[in-house]
Each structure stands twice: as structure tokens, then as C-alpha cells.
């Protein structure tokens with residue numbers, strides 16, 4: 001914070017005086033922050049090697065400790081923090097350009113298929129999982145080591161500053177960024193006392209040193225800055241803990257259906273590496289009583305969803321009391337540390353399949369996958385066992401299902417749904433028989449029919465059998481092979497995500513502390529004020545006031561003016577002497 | 587179509603008319619600002635060069651009398667003298683675009699009045715749009731853009747009203763506002779539509795409104811930084827005894843000094859940085875409620891993070907001795923470029939959960 005401006009030709013004494021000045025100003029500005037100093041780097045730490053093995057060992061020791069200390073200082077310097085921060089921002093970029101496994105696995109697969117040469121290179125570089133890759137982790141771990149290595153000494157330094165008192169006034173106050181002076185008839189001691197009282201009243205930490213009062217204010221800036229940096233560590237640690245212990249699973253539930261929080265019940269499940277799958281899942285269960293979706297009826301926004309509500313009955317523990325609740329998109333249900341989010345919804349037409357003798361071999365609500373915003377849906381109905389054909393032979397049935405909640409009407413040329421609500425539900429089916437291929441032991445997509453070993457039923461014209469059904473209607477399979485009925489009362493389904501993520505609370509507290517600390521650090525100015533009062537040559541008291549702050553302050557002169565005006569009212573300006581006083585400007 | 591829908595349609599049309607009208611008025615303001623600069627160029631002050639040649643002599647340090655509080659009737663109030671910070675040139679601020687000429691000043695005032703009028707008209711357009719869709723007017727890029735430029739101009743007028751002389755920023759500001767509106771109406775226009783339930787949360791109000799505000803302030807900071815770089819180069823050239831081109835001197839001479847521009851940019855960026863931090867955290871909380879995870883490295887999240895780190899980097903650079911000045915300024919521009927990319931690029935180029943329907 002010292003002035004580094006040098007005046008043209010300074011010679012001898014003048015140069016010495018200037019140097020003295022610099023030093024004093026430097027001391028006045030010392031410890032106005034706790035930012036680490038950049039230190040010069042020596043070339044070698046070992047120095048001269050002593051004779052023999054002992055000398056050699058001692059030299060190596062000096063060399064290693066020296067370099068370690070040097071490395072540590074480098075790492076905890078502001079410059080390296082700056083570089084690491086910059087690297088962190090650059091390193092985050094690829095993760096937004098290349099598909100990420102953590103975000104969308106299918107996209108990664110697509111990318112890998114499309115870029116055969118590039119994909120393995122990307123894989124090696126960890127570009128499909130940037131945020132847990134070695135190099136990205138290295139950047140932020142180094143940054144946080146640097147941060148800790150920086151905070152600890154700064155905190156001690158700050159404690160020291162809190163205990164000590166502001167440094168005395170530099171010799172020439174005129175060199176400071178804000179300066180004012182006047183002459184007064186009041187006694188110097190009187191002026192100093194008045195200044196001390198005024199500064200104390202304004203909550204400056206102040207004391208008198210020699211002929212001047214030294215005062216300082218704004219320690220909260222440093223405190224805020226330290227709190228901010230510590231809060232960053234708190235956030236990182238709780239975030240990391242959350243990642244290690246979290247679990248997240250998805251489940252599709254049809255109206256009337258239920259879910260109990262055990263591993264086997266999930267459609268898909270992911271967890272952090274320290275999550276204990278057998279013991280850490282909170283025991284609770286819920287049933288989906290009803291799903292309500294409403295949509296804009298008219299106007300240009302027709303069909304836009306207005307509300308999604310999943311009405312559920314849930315119970316905590318194995319046999320806790322049942323409670324009712326409504327889960328909405330932005331309002332998850334919280335049970336026993338887990339959160340249940342409503343993620344998606346669709347329709348599940350209820351279908352009954354009978355065999356040739358009229359025996360019911362399948363009756364269930366079949367969830368279908370939505371394909372567009374009007375919930376045109378498709379899926380498959382699979383009758384795996386229990387079905388016998390007209391000759392009494394075991395067979396399997398499969399149906400490709402296509403469903404629209406609101407049909408455009410026959411002959412309108414489109415089978416796509418016109419509206420997401422259940423206004424005019426129509427189910428279209430294609431029927432097949434043969435082997436569903438589920439016995440091969442391979443996992444199968446429940447929404448798709450593997451038709452490789454299936455034969456389509458044919459209608460009278462010999463074309464593939466397909467039919468559009470209204471609720472209550474039945475499609476007959478040819479040759480007495482049975483029938484399919486689209487039952488009245490289409491059900492809805494909802495998908496839920498159940499997540500358990502410890503460490504949210506500390507992260508939130510850290511976040512709030514970070515913002516508060518940051519605000520303190522950026523909005524509070526740390527500044528020093530000196531008031532010097534001495535008797536001038538003509539016996540009249542000369543008052544000088546000066547202020548010094550961290551560079552960016554615009555308020556400092558204003559504050560000084562305000563203080564000066566207050567002090568001036570107690571030590572009023574004396575009438576001008578015949579000739580101008582020197583000292584106003586050096 | 588029922589009655590309510592018809593009124594909504596009407597309001598949407600009114601909004602469009604207001605937005606186009608505001609563009610017309612902004613164009614007039616633009617011309618007036620140009621006129622201010624043109625007439626201002628007739629002034630031949632050259633204070634910078636004078637100050638730089640008079641270096642070393644303390645006479646160059648501007649003596650500033652600052653408001654001295656209280657109502658004491660002391661005739662001879664103490665005057666506060668300020669000196670610029672260490673290592674900076676003692677250079678006075680330029681006289682502003684008008685260059686101290688009466689005619690230029692007149693046009694400058696006209697330009698500010700026109701900008702205010704355009705701002706009111708545009709704000710009306712934004713409000714009509716909000717009423718027509720019955721929600722906050724930031725459900726898609728078009729709405730985001732018109733709201734954004736309104737807020738930028740609002741912040742600018744607010745700083746002017748607070749008595750700070752930032753009229754020099756008027757021309758670049760109105761130019762970009764016109765560009766922004768042009769892009770919005772030509773390429774981004776979307777018929778008013780409803781929000782899907784995921785966007786229906788009070789966190790939307792909090793998160794998006796603060797995001798827009800932060801962007802507006804960051805933008806002003808970036809204008810300050812950019813002009814700082816030019817002005818700094820100009821001052822450096824003068825200090826070396828070089829002779830800048832006539833156009834450069836005419837324009838740059840009238841800007842505030844490099845030190846003032848740098849400070850302006852820093853203050854603006856630093857002041858809004860905590861709010862930007864809050865914006866990101868609010869976004870995370872909202873994402874936690876809507877999607878069941880607080881942070882998922884979605885492209886929009888990634889770029890918010892990058893922007894945040896870049897600004898943190900800039901603030902650090904300011905605190906580190908060797909990185910003040912131009913280097914820090916480049917960092918600030920990089921940070922703003924990240925913000926801009928997050929706003930346009932990510933929505934249009936990278937697809938994520940945040941991509942709005944219909945762009």
C-alpha cells in the first residue's frame with residue numbers, strides 16, 4: 001500500500017528522507033489485511049556441503065526441507081490459488097461439451113457409437129466423467145489444500161491483529177490517500193482527547209501514540225473473508241460426504257400400487273461408494289392412491305400441464321401409522337430422511353386377456369411409455385404363462401400397444417393424441433404369439449416386444465391383426481385363440497425418485513455462511529485514521545488528519561471529511577495567519 | 587377460444603407493439619448519444635497529456651472537496667485532499683462524451699431522456715407480456731432477453747439517478763440493448779406459453795430474477811473493463827510520449843481515467859458477486875426440489891459454476907499484487923464471456939434440462 005511514485009531527481013539527503021518515508025508508510029499500512037506476502041525464492045537450500053557422509057546427509061536434509069517448505073509456500077500463495085482457480089474454471093468446461101455418464105448414460109453410449117476413434121481417447125482422459133476424473137479431482141484437491149494452508153496462518157495472524165493496536169501515525173500524513181488539516185486555538189492535548197473520544201464513539205479501535213491518535217475499523221472484513229473461505233471447505237466436505245453416502249433409485253407405481261423401500265423394489269438404483277445397501281435404506285412404504293394431472297383446456301397453451309399431483313398414503317417404519325400426503329413436482333415427500341420426488345407420469349390401460357375357453361389368463365394395468373407432450377404412449381403386453389391355444393397347447397402371447405388419451409377421431413388421418421387428458425381414450429393393439437424370449441435369461445425391456453420368435457395373428461384378409469379399441473371393447477383373436485379386452489377405467493402411473501442424501505444441512509449452513517462472509521468481506525472497508533495535533537511555530541495548534549484503506553475505497557475521503565467536520569466543531573478553525581502555513585502540501 | 591384467452595392474446599399483442607416502440611425510441615436515443623459524442627469531439631482539452639507531463643509535481647493530484655457532514659456554519663471547513671493509489675497514474679477523469687461543450691451536453695441529456703422513455707415503454711412491454719402469460723416473464727429466451735435488457739437499462743438509469751456520472755456508458759449500452767432486442771424479436775420470438783410444472787416454483791422467481799439482475803450488473807462491469815483497457819493503453823502511450831491517433835484521442839480523452847474505469851468495474855463486479863453466489867445456491871435448492879438432486883452438472887449448472895469461479899478468480903487477482911490492472915481486466919472479460927455463453931450458447935447449442943421449450 002506504499003506509494004511507489006518517485007520524483008524525478010532526488011539527491012542525497014532527499015533520497016534518504018524519501019526512503020525513510022517509504023518505510024514508515026509501509027509500516028502504517030502493514031497488516032491491513034492478512035493476505036499472504038509473495039516471497040522471493042532462493043536458489044538452493046542446502047548451502048555448502050560438509051565433509052563426509054554426515055555432511056552429505058545434513059545437506060540432503062536441508063535441501064529437502066527447504067524445497068518442501070518452498071513448495072508449500074508456493075502452493076499456499078495467492079498466485080497459485082489464482083492459477084488453480086483459473087484451471088478449475090477451464091477444467092469444468094469439457095464436462096458441458098462431452099456427454100457425461102453421471103448425467104445421461106444413453107447419450108454417452110450414442111457418442112461412443114458415433115465416434116469410434118475418439119471415444120477411447122476421451123475415455124482414457126476421463127472426459128465422460130470429468131467431475132470425478134483424476135485430473136479434475138487433482139485441481140480441486142490442490143486448491144483446497146492450498147486453501148487450508150492459507151486459512152490457518154491467516155486466522156492466527158488475524159487473531160494477532162485483533163489483540164494488537166493500530167500502528168502509530170507515519171511522519172508525513174500528507175502522503176496518505178486522504179488528508180486534511182486546519183489550525184485551531186484549542187490545545188493539542190484537547191484536540192487529541194476530542195479525537196480519541198470521537199473515534200471511540202464511532203467504534204474505531206483507537207489509542208494515542210505520541211502526538212497523534214491512531215484508529216482502525218472494519219475488522220469484520222477480515223473475519224468475513226475467513227468465514228467465507230472456511231465455509232467453502234464446509235460445503236466441499238459435506239458435498240463429498242453426500243456423494244459417498246447418498247442413494248438414489250427410481251420406481252414406477254401404478255394407481256393402487258405400492259412401494260416399500262427395499263432394494264429389490266427399485267426399477268433402478270444408484271448409490272455412493274460408502275452406502276451400505278443392506279442397512280442404510282430407511283424403512284418406509286407408500287401406495288399411490290390417485291394421480292391427478294390437469295391441463296390447460298383452451299387457448300394457445302392448450303394441453304400444457306397445470307398441475308401434477310400424486311396422492312399417496314405412506315407409513316414410516318415397518319408398521320408405522322398411515323398418513324396421507326400429496327407429492328407435487330416441486331414438493332417432494334420427506335420420510336425418515338429420504339425424499340420422494342415425483343418425476344414423471346403416464347397411462348396404464350387395464351387389459352384382460354382370455355384364452356380360447358374364456359379363462360382369464362392375464363388381467364392387469366399395463367404402464368405405457370409416453371412419447372410426446374400429449375402423452376401418445378406405446379408399450380407391450382406380455383402374457384407369459386397360463387395361456388393355452390385352441391388345441392390346448394402352451395403358448396405365449398404378445399401385444400404391441402399404442403395408446404392415446406385423446407383420439408383425434410376415426411378418419412382424421414392421425415393416431416397421435418390431441419390432448420394429454422383422458423378425453424377420448426383409444427387403445428390400438430397388434431397381436432402376436434410364439435416365444436416372448438423371456439426364458440433366455442437376458443434382461444428384457446418391458447416396454448418392447450421381442451418379435452424375433454413371434455408370429456403375428458392374421459385377420460380374414462390375411463393382413464396382420466390390429467384393432468382400435470374403446471374402453472369396454474374386446475378384440476377377438478382369430479380361430480378361437482381367445483380375446484383381449486380394454487377395460488373401462490384407465491389408470492395412471494407415476495414415477496418416483498427416492499433419494500437419501502446426507503450432508504445437505506451442513507452444505508446449506510455453509511452456503512449461508514459463505515454468502516454472509518462474502519458480503520462482509522466485500523462491503524466492509526478496513527481502514528485506519530490518524531489525527532495529529534501539534535503546536536505550530538506561531539503557537540497555534542495544527543491539526544492533521546489522514547486516512548488509509550485497502551485500495552478500492554471511495555468512501556474513505558468522505559468518512560474523513562465527516563470526521564474532520566465533527567472534530568472541527570470542537571476545535572474550530574483559527575483565523576488565517578498573515579502568510580500561508582506550510583504543511584498543507586509537502 | 588374463450589374470453590380470457592382472447593384478452594391474453596390481446597395483451598401479448600400489446601406487449602409486442604410496446605417492445606417494437608421501445609426499439610424505435612432506443613434508436614433515437616442511440617442517435618442522440620452519437621450526436622453527443624460528435625459535438626463533444628470539438629472540445630480540445632487534452633488534460634490527460636498535460637497531467638502526465640506534469641508528473642511528479644503534486645499539482646496534478648486533484649484536490650477534492652467532499653461533502654462534510656453536519657450543519658455547522660464554520661466558514662473555513664477543512665478540505666480533504668485525495669491522492670490516487672500507489673502505482674497508478676495521477677490522471678484526471680475526462681469530461682465525458684459531451685466534452686464540456688454545451689451542444690454535446692444538450693444531446694447527452696436528450697439521449698438520457700429518450701433512454702428513460704424507451705425504458706418505460708420496454709418495461710410496459712415486459713409487464714404486458716407477464717400479464718398475458720400470467721406468470722413471471724422469463725419462461726423462454728425471448729422473454730429472458732427483453733427482461734434482461736430492461737433491467738440493464740434500469741440499472742444504468744439507477745446509477746445515473748444516484749448521482750454517479752456514468753453517461754459515458756450510454757452509447758455502448760444502448761447499442762447492445764438494440765442488438766439484444768433485435769435478436770430477441772427476430773430469432774427468439776416465441777408465442778406466449780405456459781410454464782411446465784417443473785418451472786412453477788417460487789424459487790424460479792428468486793433464482794431467475796437475481797440471475798437477470800446479476801447479468802445486467804456484470805454487463806455494466808464488462809463495459810467498464812473494456813473501456814478501461816482502451817483508456818489504459820491510451821494513457822500508457824501518452825506516458826511513453828507516444829502520439830495516439832486523432833480518433834482515439836478524441837474519444838478516449840473524454841472517458842474517465844483508466845484508474846476510475848478500473849475502480850468502477852471492480853466495484854460493480856464485487857458488489858454483485860455475493861448475489862451471484864446466492865443465485866447459484868438458490869438454483870441448486872430449486873433443482874433439489876424439482877429434480878431430486880441439488881447439483882447434477884447439467885450444462886447450465888456447469889457454466890454458472892465456471893462463471894462463478896472466473897469472477898472469484900478476478901477478485902483474487904485484484905488482491906494479488908502482480909495481477910492488478912490489465913491482467914485482472916482480461917479475467918473479468920473472460921468471466922463475462924462465460925456468463926454470456928451460459929445465457930445464449932448453452933440454451934441453443936448444448937442441450938440440458940434447462941433448455942427452454944421453443945428455444
Ligand code: HEM
Nearest residue numbers: 033035036076077078081146147150232521522898901905
Ligand atoms: C476455493 C477456491 C476459492 C474461492 C472461490 C475464493 C474466493 C475468494 C473471493 C471471492 C475473494 C474476494 C473477497 C475479497 O476481495 O475480499 C477472496 C479473497 C481472498 N482469498 Fe480466496 N478463494 C478461494 C481460495 C483461496 C485460497 C486457496 C487462498 C490462499 C492461498 C485464498 C486467499 C484469499 C485472500 C487472502 C483473500 C483476501 C484478499 C483481500 O484481502 O482482498 N483464497 N477469495
